Amino acid sequence: MTQQRVAIVTGAARGIGAATVKRLAADGYAVAVLDLDADATAETVATVEKSGGRALGVGVDVADSPSVEAAVARVAADLGEPVVLVNNAGIVRDNLLFKMTDEDWDSVLAVHLRGSFLMSRAAQRYMSAAKWGRIVNISSTSALGNRGQANYAAAKAGLQGFTKTLAIELGPFGVTVNAVAPGFIVTDMTASVAARVGVDFEAMQAADAANNPVRRVGQPEDVAHAVLRPFVAGPADRPGNEDVRQTGCTCSACGPLAPWVISKLTRWFSSRLRYPLDWIAEWWTNTSGPPPSGVMNPKPFSALNHLTVPCTTASSPWKHTGPTTMSIPGRCGSIQDRRP
Numbered sequence: 001m002t003q004q005r006v007a008i009v010t011g012a013a014r015g016i017g018a019a020t021v022k023r024l025a026a027d028g029y030a031v032a033v034l035d036l037d038a039d040a041t042a043e044t045v046a047t048v049e050k051s052g053g054r055a056l057g058v059g060v061d062v063a064d065s066p067s068v069e070a071a072v073a074r075v076a077a078d079l080g081e082p083v084v085l086v087n088n089a090g091i092v093r094d095n096l097l098f099k100m101t102d103e104d105w106d107s108v109l110a111v112h113l114r115g116s117f118l119m120s121r122a123a124q125r126y127m128s129a130a131k132w133g134r135i136v137n138i139s140s141t142s143a144l145g146n147r148g149q150a151n152y153a154a155a156k157a158g159l160q161g162f163t164k165t166l167a168i169e170l171g172p173f174g175v176t177v178n179a180v181a182p183g184f185i186v187t188d189m190t191a192s193v194a195a196r197v198g199v200d201f202e203a204m205q206a207a208d209a210a211n212n213p214v215r216r217v218g219q220p221e222d223v224a225h226a227v228l229r230p231f232v233a234g235p236a237d238r239p240g241n242e243d244v245r246q247t248g249c250t251c252s253a254c255g256p257l258a259p260w261v262i263s264k265l266t267r268w269f270s271s272r273l274r275y276p277l278d279w280i281a282e283w284w285t286n287t288s289g290p291p292p293s294g295v296m297n298p299k300p301f302s303a304l305n306h307l308t309v310p311c312t313t314a315s316s317p318w319k320h321t322g323p324t325t326m327s328i329p330g331r332c333g334s335i336q337d338r339r340p
């Protein structure tokens, strides 16, 4: 029997992190559930164990170097050497620039950016030694700029540069590094934003859904899907996913797109950037299975994953003509990649 692979998800006691843990466990990974308070991870761990999986809750402050070193060492000793890392832990301290305090700025940069750096540095040792690894950083569509979020936007944009750089450095060791940039997702984080600005959370969701092509808001499971499908190999019984090679990508995932929109976007990418349609379709089939006839892919968010196809490859990330920025029309932000 092949050894069970071990994944780490930070900020995994709830929200997007918890959904990603459950998804990884369902895909056959043993999962370390890291969060500030180990006790808060109990529910996520119990859910995994109830479905027959292995999980370990570990307390960590991702912004603190000794805490990170201790947590990653504990995972390696008690669960197994980690080969997948999802840098998801996050906080918001929103304020307009003139009201933003030093603490607002420092704490957000510390958790998102320094935290991802410390975690990645600690975990890559095991990945490089194993000659296989996957790092996925959770960025945000706010990386492109968002009123009241100078700190958060700077951190999330920084994460995208961090992602590309790690992709270049770690690619030769079989480690891919990518980012997923969600838009509005229903979690405690967005609920707290609604409370802070005095907007009813249900009304906030309704407003977001009204602007979405399929009239529903994103859920944590949608982001978990965007993390897992394109960027992390599936279990041994899903070999098609084993050879995931794209690296240095940022995949926007802010809302499900109706099939006709997906189809139009695919054609747009094909015509404007001259990626052959059959090439996109082949990659599509390799990663998610063949789309049902007449529908490109019914799963929410997966369309955007597919549009990240033309990224650097793990084997030769530097042999490219330079970065290409592609903007998807509409409010879904952008996918940035390098063209092979």
Ligand SMILES: NC(=O)c1ccc[n+]([C@@H]2O[C@H](COP(=O)([O-])OP(=O)(O)OC[C@H]3O[C@@H](n4cnc5c(N)ncnc54)[C@H](O)[C@@H]3O)[C@@H](O)[C@H]2O)c1
Binding pocket: 010, 011, 012, 013, 014, 015, 016, 017, 034, 035, 036, 037, 060, 061, 062, 063, 087, 088, 089, 090, 091, 111, 115, 138, 139, 140, 141, 181, 182, 183, 184, 185, 186, 187, 188, 189, 190
């Ligand atoms: N919810 C959204 O709309 C949305 C959109 C784009 C990006 N994101 C990003 O997704 C990630 C998860 O967001 P969420 O909505 O699930 O948030 P959440 O607030 O529900 O969960 C974040 C988790 O991170 C943990 N955490 C905070 N600081 C930590 C630290 N120093 N060390 C370890 N753990 C820490 C928290 O305890 C919490 O459990 C964040 O990086 C966030 O910026 C969220």
